[in-house]
Amino acid sequence: MADLNANAGVVPQGPKPKKRLSRGNIFLYGTLIVVSLYYLLPLYVMMVTSLKGMPEIRMGNVFGPPLEITYQPWVKAWSEACTGINCDGLSRGFWNSVWILVPSLVLSISIASVNGYALANWKFKGSETFFTVLIIGAFIPYQTMLYPLVIMLRESGDGITWLVSWMNPILEALGMEPFGRIRLMGSLSGLVIVHSIFGMPILTLLFRNYFASVPEELFKAARVDGAGFWTIYFKIMLPMALPIFVVAIILQVTGIWNDFLFGVIYTKPNIYPMTVQLNNIVNSVQGVKEYNVNMAATLLTGLVPLVIYFASGKLFVRGIAAGAVKG
Amino acid sequence: MSYSVEIKKLDLAFGAVKVLQELDLNIHEGEFLVLLGSSGCGKSTLLNCIAGLLEVTDGQIHIKGQNVTWAEPSERGIGMVFQSYALYPQMTVRGNLSFGLKNAKLPKAEIEERVARAAGILQIEALLDRKPGALSGGQRQRVAIGRALVRDVDVFLFDEPLSNLDAKLRVDLRVELKRLHNQLQNTMIYVTHDQVEAMTLADRIAVMKGGAIMQLGSPDEIYNRPRNLYVADFIGSPSMNFLEGQFADGSFRIDDMAMPMTGYEYVEGQPSNRAAVIGIRPEHVVTGELVGNAPLQYTVDVDLVEPMGSDTLIYAKLGQHGFRIRMDGQAIVKAGEALAIGIDPARASLFDKASENRI
Ligand SMILES: Nc1ncnc2c1ncn2[C@@H]1O[C@H](COP(=O)(O)OP(=O)(O)O)[C@@H](O)[C@H]1O
Ligand SMILES: [Mg+2]
Numbered sequence: 001m002a003d004l005n006a007n008a009g010v011v012p013q014g015p016k017p018k019k020r021l022s023r024g025n026i027f028l029y030g031t032l033i034v035v036s037l038y039y040l041l042p043l044y045v046m047m048v049t050s051l052k053g054m055p056e057i058r059m060g061n062v063f064g065p066p067l068e069i070t071y072q073p074w075v076k077a078w079s080e081a082c083t084g085i086n087c088d089g090l091s092r093g094f095w096n097s098v099w100i101l102v103p104s105l106v107l108s109i110s111i112a113s114v115n116g117y118a119l120a121n122w123k124f125k126g127s128e129t130f131f132t133v134l135i136i137g138a139f140i141p142y143q144t145m146l147y148p149l150v151i152m153l154r155e156s157g158d159g160i161t162w163l164v165s166w167m168n169p170i171l172e173a174l175g176m177e178p179f180g181r182i183r184l185m186g187s188l189s190g191l192v193i194v195h196s197i198f199g200m201p202i203l204t205l206l207f208r209n210y211f212a213s214v215p216e217e218l219f220k221a222a223r224v225d226g227a228g229f230w231t232i233y234f235k236i237m238l239p240m241a242l243p244i245f246v247v248a249i250i251l252q253v254t255g256i257w258n259d260f261l262f263g264v265i266y267t268k269p270n271i272y273p274m275t276v277q278l279n280n281i282v283n284s285v286q287g288v289k290e291y292n293v294n295m296a297a298t299l300l301t302g303l304v305p306l307v308i309y310f311a312s313g314k315l316f317v318r319g320i321a322a323g324a325v326k327g
Numbered sequence: 328m329s330y331s332v333e334i335k336k337l338d339l340a341f342g343a344v345k346v347l348q349e350l351d352l353n354i355h356e357g358e359f360l361v362l363l364g365s366s367g368c369g370k371s372t373l374l375n376c377i378a379g380l381l382e383v384t385d386g387q388i389h390i391k392g393q394n395v396t397w398a399e400p401s402e403r404g405i406g407m408v409f410q411s412y413a414l415y416p417q418m419t420v421r422g423n424l425s426f427g428l429k430n431a432k433l434p435k436a437e438i439e440e441r442v443a444r445a446a447g448i449l450q451i452e453a454l455l456d457r458k459p460g461a462l463s464g465g466q467r468q469r470v471a472i473g474r475a476l477v478r479d480v481d482v483f484l485f486d487e488p489l490s491n492l493d494a495k496l497r498v499d500l501r502v503e504l505k506r507l508h509n510q511l512q513n514t515m516i517y518v519t520h521d522q523v524e525a526m527t528l529a530d531r532i533a534v535m536k537g538g539a540i541m542q543l544g545s546p547d548e549i550y551n552r553p554r555n556l557y558v559a560d561f562i563g564s565p566s567m568n569f570l571e572g573q574f575a576d577g578s579f580r581i582d583d584m585a586m587p588m589t590g591y592e593y594v595e596g597q598p599s600n601r602a603a604v605i606g607i608r609p610e611h612v613v614t615g616e617l618v619g620n621a622p623l624q625y626t627v628d629v630d631l632v633e634p635m636g637s638d639t640l641i642y643a644k645l646g647q648h649g650f651r652i653r654m655d656g657q658a659i660v661k662a663g664e665a666l667a668i669g670i671d672p673a674r675a676s677l678f679d680k681a682s683e684n685r686i
Contacts (some may be wrong), residue, residue, distance in 0.1 A: 217413035222382050225427035225474070226401030235426070239417040 032161075050074065050295035057291050065294025073292035077300060081293055083280035086270065090297055093277030099188055099255050100273055102264075109248050112200055113241070117233050121219050131208065138201035146265060149194060150185060153266065155323035157184035186268045194266055195256050203248055210244040211237060246312050254305045274301050329392070331356045332377060332482060339372055339538075347538045350386070354516065355530075359508050362518045363525040364535035365561070370518040373535075374484050377516065380409050390540070391481055401430070403482075406475025410487040412467040414459035420470050421455045442580035445476040448507070451554050465496045472507070485517040489524065501527060522541045522562055526550065534558045552592075552676070556683040559606045559676055565640060567606040567649050571680065574603035579677065581605075582646050586623050590673035594685050602680035609640070609653040613669040621669020629664045643668070645657035 045062055052066040079089040086092060119131050161182045168178035184190035205268050214237065222232045263273040272280075278301045282294045332354040339347040346369045354360050362370045375381040377388060379400035387396045395403045414423050421442060440525075446452045449469045459467055468488055475483055488504075489497045505528055508515055519525055525532050526546045534541045534549060542554040549663035555558035559567050572581030577597055579586045586605070590656045613621055627650055634656065641652040641660060645668075652668060660666060679686050 215411055215413065217409040217411050218415065220375070220378075220400075221407065221409060221413040221471075221474070222415070223380060224378060224400045224405065224407045224425075225478075226399075226430035227426070231430060236415055 020099060028202050046295045046299060050292050050299060052292055054290065054292060062118060070292075073290070074296040074300070076290075077281070077293045077297035081281045081297065082284065083272075083277050089298055090274060090277055090281070092270075093274035094273055094300075096267075096271050096277075097257060097274040100191050100195070101253065103189075103192045104199070105249065105252050107192065108199040108203055109245065111196065111246070112203030113207045113238075113245070114233065115193075115200070115204040116209075117211050117237055118229075119204065119208045120211035120214075121232070121237075122229065131204075132171045134201050134204055138205065142198060147260075149197075150265065153185040153193070154183075157182050157187075157190070160184075185266065188267065188271055190263060191266045191273075194262050195252075195259070198230070199252055199255065202251070206248055206251075207241075210241060214240060250308055250312060253308050257304050282315075287298040329356050330354060330389075330560060331358065331391060332516070333387075333389040334373075334377070334388050335387040335389070337373070337376060337388065338384040339376055339381060340384045343537065347376070350538070350540065350642055352540060352543070354514060357445060357512045357514055359505075359515045359517065359528055359530045361525040361529035361532045362516065362535055363522060363532050363561075364520065366520055368535045369538040370535055371486050371542075372519075372538075374407075374486050374516065374518050377403075377482075378405055378484055379403050401427070404480050405482045405484055406478050406480040407484040408468070408471045408475055408486065408488045412459070412464075412471045412491070413473075414467055414470055416459055419456050419458055420451065420462070420473075423459065423470055424455075425475050425478050426637055427474065431478075441477045441479070445473045448476065448510070449473050464492050465500060468492065468500060472504075476511075481514060481573075483513055483515040485515065487519055488517075490519075490521070497524075504528065522564070534561060536561075551605070551674070552685065554685050556604065556606075556678050559678070563610075565609050565653065565678070567608050568650050570605050570607075570645070570648055570650075572605065573600070574598065574677065574686070576599040579603060579605050579672075581648070584625070584646065585620055586670070586672060587678065588672045588675075589622055590671070591675065591677065592673070598686045600680075601686075603686065604678045604680050604683075606676040606678065607670060608674070609651040611671065611674045612652045613671075614652065614658065614666060618667045618669035621671055623670040623672060625668055625670070627666050627668055629660055629662050629666050632662055 048065055049057060049062070051069050051071070053068065053070050053072070056067055058323065079091050080087065081089045083093075119127055158181075161179065164179045164182070171178045183219055184193065218236065219232065222236050257273075258275060259273065260275045261277065263276045267273065267276075278297050281297050330353045331353075334350060334352040337350040340343070350373065362372050362373060372381065379388075379395065379398060379402075383396060387394055389395065390405070390682050392401050400407075414420075415426065418426065424442045424445060425438050428441060433441075442455070443452075445465060446455055449472060451466065451469050451473060454462060454466060454470070459470065462470065468491075471488070485504075489500055492500060501524060508528075517524075517528060526549075529546055531543060531551050533543045533546055533603070536557055542549060542558045544552075544554075549558060551560055553562060556569070560569070568573055570581050572578075572579055578589055618624055625645060627645045629641055629643050630649075631642040633640040633642070636656055638656045639654045639658050641654060642652050643652060643666060652666075654660065677686050678684060
C-alpha cells in the first residue's frame with residue numbers, strides 16, 4: 001500500500017500518445033509532400049535549365065541535370081541581354097527597382113506607422129470616419145485610379161515647377177542652374193509617390209490595429225510622464241512595434257518589387273523596373289528563344305523577395321500572429 | 328483649510344452617455360482619499376479627469392489652487408499608478424523611473440539622485456537594471472509607484488493598484504502604501520472596488536454609484552452611519568440585515584414587534600411617522616450572556632451555520648424575515664435551534680423607505 005502511494009506521482013495521466021504513423025498522419029504528410037513537389041518542381045526545372053547551354057536544352061530532357069554546368073546564361077541575363085535599345089541586361093532594371101523600392105519603402109512605412117499610431121492613440125473628432133474612408137480605399141480596385149493618377153502626376157509636376165519658378169532668377173543671379181520643368185509622370189519619384197499612396201490604406205490598417213492592441217494605460221502613463229506625440233511614438237511605441245514593421249516591410253518589398261503594371265504605366269523605358277525588363281527580355285521576338293537566359297533572368301528577379309522571406313521568416317510569422325491575436 | 332484638489336460641478340460624457348454628472352469633491356492637503364464603488368460606476372473616469380487624460384465636458388478641476396481643467400497631465404503635479412502597472416517594457420527599471428524626468432529636461436545628476444532616493448524608499452535598488460519582464464507583480468507595482476515618486480508630485484493617483492496581485496501580496500503592499508503615505512504626507516487619491524482596502528487606507532472614503540458620490544466621510548462614518556440604503560448595503564461583509572416596517576412615535580415596528588429606538592441618533596431629530604427600513608449589521612448582533620445587557624432581545628430560528636474559522640456566520644429567521652448574525656468562531660450553534668439575540672438600536676441605521684435616506 002505504501003509503495004503504491006509512493007508511486008502515485010508517476011502514474012501516467014492524460015490521453016495516450018498518438019502513434020506517429022497513424023492513418024491521419026500518413027494522409028497529412030502525403031498531401032504536404034505532393035503539394036511541395038508541385039511547387040518545387042518548376043523551380044527545379046528553372047534552376048537546371050539556367051545552368052545548361054542551348055545545345056543541351058535542344059536535346060529535350062527537361063528534368064535532367066545539366067551535363068555540363070555553365071554560368072554563361074546568368075552572366076548574360078544580368079549584364080548582356082538586350083531589351084529594346086539597351087543591351088546591358090537586367091542590371092539596369094535591378095538598380096531601377098532598388099531606387100524605386102527603397103524610397104517607397106521608407107516613405108510609405110514611416111507615414112503609415114505614424115498614421116496608425118495617431119489613429120489608434122490620438123483620437124480626434126472624425127478620426128473614426130477618416131479611418132473608415134481609408135479602409136474603403138483599400139478595397140477600391142486600383143485599375144479605376146490608373147488614369148486619374150497619370151493626370152494628377154502630370155499636373156502636380158507642372159504645379160511644382162510653377163511653385164519653385166520664383167527661385168529661378170535668384171539662382172541665375174547666383175550663377176547656379178535654374179530649375180527646369182519638373183516631371184513626376186514618367187519619373188522614378190512619380191512611381192515612388194504612386195507606390196506610397198497605394199500602400200497607405202493597408203499599411204495604416206496594419207499599424208493602427210497593432211498600436212490599438214498596445215495597452216492604453218501604457219500610453220496614459222507616458223502622457224503623465226510628460227511625453228508628447230513624437231516622444232511617445234519614438235520612445236514607447238516604435239521599440240514595441242518591431243514585428244509589425246517586419247510584416248509591413250515584407251508586404252511592401254514583395255508588392256513593390258513584383259509590381260509590373262505601375263512600372264509600365266508611370267515610368268519610361270530607360271527607368272523601367274526589373275519586372276518590366278524581365279518581361280522585355282523573355283518576350284523579345286528577335287532571334288532564338290534563349291531558355292537558359294530567360295530562366296536565369298527570372299530567378300534573378302525573384303531573388304530579392306526570396307531573400308527577404310528567408311531573412312525574416314520567423315519575425316514575419318511572429319508579427320502576423322501578434323496582429324491576429326491582439327488586433 | 329486649504330484644499331489640494333477641488334472638483335467643481337464636473338460633467339463627463341462619452342458621446343451621449345453621461346458618466347459623471349455635476350460632481351463636487353474637495354480633497355484636503357495630505358489626505359488619503361479613496362474612491363470606492365462597484366465596477367463601472369465612474370471611478371477611473373473621475374481619476375482620469377483629475378489626471379488630465381480625459382477631456383471634461385463641463386466643470387472645473389483645481390489642483391493646489393490652480394485651475395488645471397485644460398492643463399496637460401504633466402503640468403498638473405500629479406503622478407499616476409495603474410492597475411496593469413503600465414511599465415515601459417523595453418526600458419530598464421532605471422529607464423522607467425527616469426523617463427518622466429528626462430522629458431522634463433532635468434540635469435543628469437539630479438535625475439540620478441532622485442532615482443536613487445525613490446529606489447531607496449521603495450527598496451528596489453537591486454532591480455534598477457532589470458527589465459519589467461523580469462520582475463514579479465509586486466516588484467512591478469513598486470516600480471510603478473516609484474515612477475510617480477521620482478517626479479516629486481503633489482498628488483498621487485492610484486487606479487486599483489493592487490487588484491492584479493495575489494491576496495497575500497495585496498495585504499503586504501497595502502500596508503506599505505499606508506506607511507509610504509505616513510512618510511510622504513502627499514495627497515493621495517485611490518480608486519478601488521475593495522472595501523477592505525478602502526477602510527484600511529482611507530482618511531476619507533467617497534462611495535460612488537452611477538457617476539455620483541453617495542457619501543463622503545471617514546471610514547468610521549461610512550461604516551457606522553451610512554447616509555443611504557445603497558452605502559449601507561455596499562459596505563460591510565456579510566452585508567447589513569434590512570427589515571422593512573413602520574416608524575412611529577420613536578419606535579420601529581415590524582409585524583407585531585416594536586423596537587423602541589432608544590439611544591439612536593437621528594439625523595434631524597425624531598422624524599414623523601412613516602414607512603421605514605432598519606439596517607442591522609450581522610456583527611452588531613450579540614448572543615450568549617451579552618444578550619442580557621442588550622436593550623432589545625429576541626429569539627431567532629437558526630437555518631444554516633457557516634463556520635469560517637475566525638468567526639461563524641448564522642442564517643436565521645427573525646419572525647418571517649431572513650436575518651444574518653456573525654458570531655465568534657468558537658460558537659457552537661446548530662441548525663434548527665432557537666437562538667437568543669440582543670440588538671442595540673444605537674448601533675442600527677434607520678432609513679426612510681421612500682427616499683432611501685438615513686433618518
Ligand atoms: N472610452 C469610453 N467610451 C465610452 N464609455 C466609456 C469609456 N470609458 C468608460 N466608459 C463607461 O463609463 C462608465 C464608467 O467607467 P469607469 O470609470 O472605467 O468605471 P470604474 O473604473 O468605476 O469601473 C462605464 O459604464 C463604462 O462603460
Ligand atoms: Mg476602473
